[in-house]
Amino acid sequence: MKILMVDDSRTMRNIQKNVLKILGDPIYTEAGDGVEALTCVASHPDGFDLLLVDWNMPNMDGLTFVKRLREKDKTTPIIMVTTEAEKARIIEAIKAGVNNYVIKPFTPDSLLERVKQTMAKCQPVPA
Amino acid sequence: MSAVEESPAQPAMRTSHLIVHFVDSIQEVLRTMTGMSVEIGPPTLKKNPTPSYDVSGIIGLSGEFVGSMVLSFQQSTAQAIVNAFAGMAIAPDSADFPDAVGELANMIAGSAKTRFGGGTFISVPSIILGSGHTVARLNGVPCIVIPCHIAAGDFAVEVNIKPQFAAPLAPGAK
Numbered sequence: 001m002k003i004l005m006v007d008d009s010r011t012m013r014n015i016q017k018n019v020l021k022i023l024g025d026p027i028y029t030e031a032g033d034g035v036e037a038l039t040c041v042a043s044h045p046d047g048f049d050l051l052l053v054d055w056n057m058p059n060m061d062g063l064t065f066v067k068r069l070r071e072k073d074k075t076t077p078i079i080m081v082t083t084e085a086e087k088a089r090i091i092e093a094i095k096a097g098v099n100n101y102v103i104k105p106f107t108p109d110s111l112l113e114r115v116k117q118t119m120a121k122c123q124p125v126p127a
Numbered sequence: 128m129s130a131v132e133e134s135p136a137q138p139a140m141r142t143s144h145l146i147v148h149f150v151d152s153i154q155e156v157l158r159t160m161t162g163m164s165v166e167i168g169p170p171t172l173k174k175n176p177t178p179s180y181d182v183s184g185i186i187g188l189s190g191e192f193v194g195s196m197v198l199s200f201q202q203s204t205a206q207a208i209v210n211a212f213a214g215m216a217i218a219p220d221s222a223d224f225p226d227a228v229g230e231l232a233n234m235i236a237g238s239a240k241t242r243f244g245g246g247t248f249i250s251v252p253s254i255i256l257g258s259g260h261t262v263a264r265l266n267g268v269p270c271i272v273i274p275c276h277i278a279a280g281d282f283a284v285e286v287n288i289k290p291q292f293a294a295p296l297a298p299g300a301k
Contacts, residue, residue, distance in 0.1 A: 009226050009227070009229065009230040009233070010222075010226050011212065011213050011217075011223055011226050011227040014213065014214075014223075015160075018214055056233065056249060056250075056251055057251065058251050083233060083236075083237020083238060086245040087245075088245060089245075104233075104234050104237065104238075105155060105156045105159035105160045105234050105238065106159065107159055
């Protein structure tokens with residue numbers, strides 16, 4: 001499983017990695033903002049199985065990144081992991097193409113549950 | 128006095144009811160992300176611009192409410208909280224130490240502003256390490272300090288905010 005983590009806090013990326021260990025041994029690629037994340041996407045032509053994206057970041061925020069990504073990639077599951085918890089912001093993120101949402105602070109169980117839920121929903125339909 | 132002028136006491140009255148949201152956020156973030164319970168002391172008005180302690184994470188607010196929130200730790204308290212947050216020992220001279228302080232400040236401010244009810248935005252965090260630093264505050268707006276205590280020591284959250292657009296007072300109001 002290949003996961004792209006986009007968060008300006010390395011500590012937060014490490015916390016998420018610790019939680020997701022249970023999924024086996026995912027291969028992580030990390031980005032500190034939306035600009036770096038777009039570069040990571042461009043340099044991984046095989047894509048990712050899941051993206052975990054923060055909202056508030058320098059240079060390019062997570063929402064802008066998601067909008068830019070969805071211009072080309074409509075299907076890769078994206079979970080926004082953020083302190084932005086107002087209903088209007090959640091709706092804005094979902095309209096931009098986010099598949100699921102985790103509000104910081106989160107418990108390990110809640111993050112894991114959202115990841116499992118998202119992966120189950122976004123399974124490709126067998127041909 | 129014109130309709131939008133206000134006495135120095137009014138900004139505090141307009142934002143003091145928001146302090147409970149910061150208190151709730153401090154407790155929620157520390158409990159959820161570190162497993163620590165926090166004792167909150169009575170909030171006080173702060174007079175000088177020097178943050179309470181040596182390690183500070185600063186978040187700017189804009190939109191419906193403007194100003195700043197400073198999360199300020201004693202060094203030993205910061206160390207204990209950062210280690211619990213990261214799930215491992217983080218050296219104080221490591222780049223991960225200020226990173227973790229910033230993320231905690233981000234979560235507390237983000238969680239609090241959500242409780243305001245929308246329309247307020249937060250900046251990415253800035254971190255200052257070392258005693259004696261000062262933080263520029265809004266002129267004429269009181270800074271409210273929320274004293275906090277955990278087993279490892281003390282920290283404080285300092286809130287200096289006001290509504291972006293003060294509602295005009297009713298004609299004839301004093």
